[in-house]
Amino acid sequence: DQQVKQNSPSLSVQEGRISILNCDYTNSMFDYFLWYKKYPAEGPTFLISISSIKDKNEDGRFTVFLNKSAKHLSLHIVPSQPGDSAVYFCASRTTQKLVFGQGTRLTINP
């Protein structure tokens, strides 16, 4: 069963615009949510996280929003830059381990 879903396999955004990546989860026991960025042939790199007691966390160009009632989180990147082109994974924590979505490939076009 896929407890964490990223329904958009890919997303293309113009440089300078906002990128919005979405993630849905089913397990109400998840208490912490994270976003990772991954380049080919490298391990995932941590980007930003949010606790289940908050609804927003911001770090520079990156903002994560959490809607617990909808079991939905999103990552906003603004302004988008060419170096943001990568695969983005959302992850949810339960019992000390992370469950990942399938990833969304973000392409930033100049």
Place this chain on the structure above:
Amino acid sequence: DTGVSQNPRHKITKRGQNVTFRCDPISEHNRLYWYRQTLGQGPEFLTYFQNEAQLEKSRLLSDRFSAERPKGSFSTLEIQRTEQGDSAMYLCAGSPGGSSGNTIYFGEGSWLTVV
């Protein structure tokens, strides 16, 4: 730098051979994880150590897979009698304990190709 080193970075092996991957986390990472990632999928949890104790194993970890963390420092993941379906990236990750332990930090991964 995530504080997690893995080697080898790439391994090509013949079906039926055994392979071993090593992970070296910094001392602050008292939790250590192994994940596997195949093309088009997110990382899948395999197993988790708190210091030297293996606390959880996924059902993905068949009896051909074994992981150890003998002194609570480095860890090894061994795959016996490799099969083509084992071809994947094997990711090690570490996490500090306490209030900083919410985030896990991944190494660069070890690619396995079984031919």
